Every structure is written in C-alpha cells, then in structure tokens.
Amino acid sequence: MTLRLPGRYYRLYPTIDSPLGHAEDDLELGLDDTALLIVDVYGAGFDDDVPEGLDGIYEVDEATRDMVRNKIRPVKDAARAIGLPTVYLTNYLSPGIDEGNEWRNMSQRVCDVDVLTAWKPPTPILEHSKVIAPDDDDVLIRKQYYSGFHETELDSALRNRGVRNLVVVGFDSRVCLGTTVTDALYRNYRVVVLRDCVSTFEFPETREGGWANFMAIRHIECNVGYTSTAEDFRAACATVDVA
Template sequence: MTALRLPGRYYRLKPTIADPLGHAVEELELGLDDTALLLVDVYGAGFDDEPADGLDGIYAVDQEMRDIVRDRIRPVKDAARAVGLPTVYLTNYLSPGIDEGNEWRNLSLRVTGVDVLTDWKPPTPILEHSKVIAPDDDDVLVRKQYYSGFHETELDSALRNRGVRNLVVVGFDSRLCLGTTVVDALYRNYRVIVLRDCVSTFEWPETREGGWANFVAIRHIECNVGYTSTAEDFRAACATVDAG
C-alpha cells in the first residue's frame, strides 16, 4: 500500500444549526508521499522520568499532558517514522522581533505573569524538549514566536518543498497554538487531520469539570477546519501499510 487509510471524523451542521445531523466519519486516503506529522509545541523538560526544575505556573506539566505525550504522541511519531512520513516540529523561541513595547509580550505579562523577554531567554526548561519526544536529526524543526506556526516562519515552505498536502497534527494547545496553526493550514489549502486524543487545552474554573474548553476546540476543528481521528486509528493505519 502507498497510502494510509484513516477514519476522519467531522461534524455536520446541516440541515440547520438548530437541528444538525452531527458527526460523520469518512475514510481518508493519505498518500505516503504527500502526508506529514506535525507536532505543535510539544516542548518543555517535564515529560521525562526525572523531574525538571523551573516549570511552574502555565508551564507546569500535569498528569494528563504527560500521558498524552508519553502514551499517545510518542507512539504516533514512532508509527509515522515506520512508514516514512516526515515529522515536523513547531516550537516557540524568543525572536529578535520582541521588545518591551511588543503587544504580545505585554499581553502575556499581564495575563499569565510570564515575561518572554526573560523567561524565554535560552537556556530554559520551558522551551527545551524532553528526551522522550525530542526531535531526531532528520526531523524538521521550525521556530515560531506567536501562536500560529505559519506566521512569519518557514513552515509553509518546509511543507511544500516536501510535497506535503495532508497534515496529521498533534500537540498543544487545541485553542491557541495548535488551533490557530490548523486554521492557517486550511487557508493554505492543506487537508488537516487532528488526532483529538493527542491534544488538550487549559480549562478555566468554569469549564474544568467536563473539559468543555477542549471539547469546543475539537468541535470547532471538526466544523470549520478539517477532520479529527485518534492515536489508535493512526497507528492501526500505519501498521496496515507496514504489513503490506
């Protein structure tokens, strides 16, 4: 086989928003020569067995995130590598375009207490990759400053130079960096498949019970961006290719 056959879930708002048909599943055929795995902001030194210092506040790693990275994203990457799919990492960095007057820097400072001018200055455990999910030498690493991985980066060129048409996406978080990246991917005519059990977002006190912020983010992707699938379905699709 020269393609992955992956069930892609989407959400139908027809015939009316008040009375939608809801979820449907389409079997997607993803060519091995035009598909890539995209990891969005799967960084931070907190996913290895040994504890990491300097990760607190919004950068604290909880058990849910550890489970997603170690038990789902890592096996997904291994499965993608086994069938020859390129792996592209998006990661934040402190770009030279950020100064004390930058509105994004000041937004971060007043809302989260994080001053990227100091807290993102390398080396920092905030932006390091844990060994369990660090890029390999032949992976593509694209650095970004803002939420979307397409904003003022080489991501689009890196994908098009490799003939990529389909993006299988995992990482964080489903509303901000990953969420805006996949919207920008749609604008550039990529077909997007987010592995919905390989993403999460921070929950407000009002949404924490039930995980409603992440629920809405996934529903938004299924209605307005592309498809979702699961880590298990992706690995099964890769295993079928490998066996063939």
C-alpha cells in the same frame, strides 16, 4: 501507497437547531504527500526527572505527561515506521520581541510571564524532553506567535517536501495548534487532528467536563478539517507495507 484513516467531521445541516452531527470519511493519505506535525510539545517536564523552573502555567500535569509519553510518542514512532516526515513547531524568543511588543505585554498581564526573561535560553520551559525530542532528520520550525505559519518557514518546508495532508498533534487546541491548523486550511492543506493527542488549558468554569477542549475539537471538525485518534492512526500505519 496510501494510509487509510477514518476522519471524523461534524455536519451542521439541515438546521443549526437540528444538526445531523458527526460523520466519518474513509480518508486516503498518500505516503508521499503526508506529514506528521507536532505542535508545541516542548518543555523538559515529560521525562522521569523534572527540572526546576516548570511551575505556574508551565507546570506539567499527569494527564498531559501521559498523553505525550503514551499517545504522541507512539504516534511519532508509527509515522516514522512508514516513512512519514515529522515536522516540529516550537516557540522561541525571537529578535522581534522587545519591551514594546504587545504580545509580550499581553503575556505579562494575563500569564504573569515576561518572555524577555522567562524564555531567554537556556530554559527548561522551551527545551524538549528526551522522550519527544526531534530526531536529526526531523524538521524543526521555530515560531514566536501562536500560528506556526506566521513569519516562519513552515509553509516552504512543507511544500518543498510535497506535503498536502497534515496529521496534527500537540498543544494548545484553542491557541497555537488551533490557529496553526486554521492557517493550514487557508493554505489548502487537508488537516487531520488526532483528538486524543491534543488538549487546552481549562478555565475554572470549564474544567469539569473539559468543555474548552471539547469546543476546540468541535470547532476543528466544523470549520477546519477532520479528527481521528491515536489508536486509529497507529492501526492504519500498521497495515502499510513499506518493505
């Protein structure tokens, strides 16, 4: 049985100055070799009651809250209805992080966040909101750095389940999600990112027009795989007869 999903990509030929632009393939994703990958949709800020401690870079804006509740959650429900496995990636404070760690030092100077204290559990920063928390039969992979494949069991978890295709949602389209899908390509997975289920932080210079996220999606369509939408994915799932 297959899931038929339109996959958008971007054509750079015949020349960089005059590219043909977007095109679509009619993708056929096997139900037995496809998984939903939810990247870094953590934080206790997506439920009705938002706890204290989610401020600064961890503050949840309304657009992101709406995306999680009204796009990503329904995508997960649609995937579950047709039997696709769901794999979560989430950050945690690994034993490999100490005061001399360069990633920790970068976080301090760029984000004013010391993960050695801010990420020490329990913390609402890394807890899952009830609306999108993993179910008992979902796969949860914890990572320290951006890519979900770096020093984790993600590749083994996918290959042990025969996964060949990844439908991907979550954050951040330039950083954690972006590096994870790039590493997925390196490992020969076919990637389909649901482009209305991802976002990135915008700089003051890119905020109007959402250009940082635009470029992240364009990069994926040019250099990694395909994109589609939550509506297309849910519609494709609705046509699958699993009775």
